[in-house]
Amino acid sequence: MYQKIAIITGSSSGIGKAFLELLANDKGEFYKTPFDEIWAVARRADALNELARSITNVKVVPVVADLASDSGIKTIEDKLKAEEPSVGLLINSAGMGIKGKVMDKSPDALSDTIAINCSALSRLIRITVPYMKNEGVRPAIINIASSAGFLPQPNFAAYAASKSYVISFSRAMSYELKPLGISVTAICPGPVRTDFQRRATEGKETDFTDWRKNFVADPVKLARASLKASLKGKRMVSYPFSQKFLHLASKIIPISWILSFSGGLK
Numbered sequence: 001m002y003q004k005i006a007i008i009t010g011s012s013s014g015i016g017k018a019f020l021e022l023l024a025n026d027k028g029e030f031y032k033t034p035f036d037e038i039w040a041v042a043r044r045a046d047a048l049n050e051l052a053r054s055i056t057n058v059k060v061v062p063v064v065a066d067l068a069s070d071s072g073i074k075t076i077e078d079k080l081k082a083e084e085p086s087v088g089l090l091i092n093s094a095g096m097g098i099k100g101k102v103m104d105k106s107p108d109a110l111s112d113t114i115a116i117n118c119s120a121l122s123r124l125i126r127i128t129v130p131y132m133k134n135e136g137v138r139p140a141i142i143n144i145a146s147s148a149g150f151l152p153q154p155n156f157a158a159y160a161a162s163k164s165y166v167i168s169f170s171r172a173m174s175y176e177l178k179p180l181g182i183s184v185t186a187i188c189p190g191p192v193r194t195d196f197q198r199r200a201t202e203g204k205e206t207d208f209t210d211w212r213k214n215f216v217a218d219p220v221k222l223a224r225a226s227l228k229a230s231l232k233g234k235r236m237v238s239y240p241f242s243q244k245f246l247h248l249a250s251k252i253i254p255i256s257w258i259l260s261f262s263g264g265l266k
């Protein structure tokens, strides 16, 4: 009998870790049938091993993989081929972005952003869907996009563009995978309290410092809302509610105004 599993990328910290802990402690709030295993994917083996030790309700399997590399994706592909599990849930939360002007950053910063946020997310869907079996519980994919994907964003250009890709790809996949009974949900959060801002500013800021500090969301609340939206089969969620206005504004405000507004963001 195959194992019924969930796969969560980016589960060593932030939003991915919040998903992992919520699912590990799930007593039927989200999934009536608990997962036999949760594959926790990230690069930091120590953080994943610590989570696997501290979580006892479900077996957490650390999968150490650099999703910017072909070998990282192959690690997951090989594991799926070897174990042939039934994948009930894939959460693509791993992501990165480096703030600053493109011309001030290394070419690698660009390619890593695209590799992790776009290529890895797409390839993981491609290699995982063949293992999603619609038996009782509808298999689901949750992709963590961003409200940054609503707008072109000078000083965060590749990140914002990569998240536009995630939104567009997720929407198209929700249509393509519907006949297989698989739901695809893109989550578009505004600022969330995680390690993201520290990494994006290369250690200069540990948290959001400008006006956005008033809108910073809690990762656990975001993860809970995302799982509920996925179970309802929603295609896209802006979180929190304030981000819906940004989405609406991005559709009706002229692009030159959007560029001046988003160019002024740090």
Ligand SMILES: NC(=O)c1ccc[n+]([C@@H]2O[C@H](COP(=O)([O-])OP(=O)(O)OC[C@H]3O[C@@H](n4cnc5c(N)ncnc54)[C@H](OP(=O)(O)O)[C@@H]3O)[C@@H](O)[C@H]2O)c1
Pocket: 009, 010, 011, 012, 013, 014, 015, 016, 041, 042, 043, 044, 045, 047, 065, 066, 067, 068, 072, 092, 093, 094, 095, 096, 116, 144, 145, 146, 147, 188, 189, 190, 191, 192, 193, 194, 195, 196, 197, 199
């Ligand atoms: N925080 C926010 O304000 C915010 C807002 C909107 C959207 N998001 C999105 O939310 C998602 C999660 O970010 P977060 O806020 O939770 O930030 P975070 O705490 O920095 O978490 C990022 C996660 O991605 C993993 N990751 C990064 N590079 C990787 C690589 N090359 N290979 C494998 N895993 C990698 C990290 O693990 P390792 O370092 O261990 O590899 C970590 O677990 C991202 O997609 C981000 O774009 C965040």
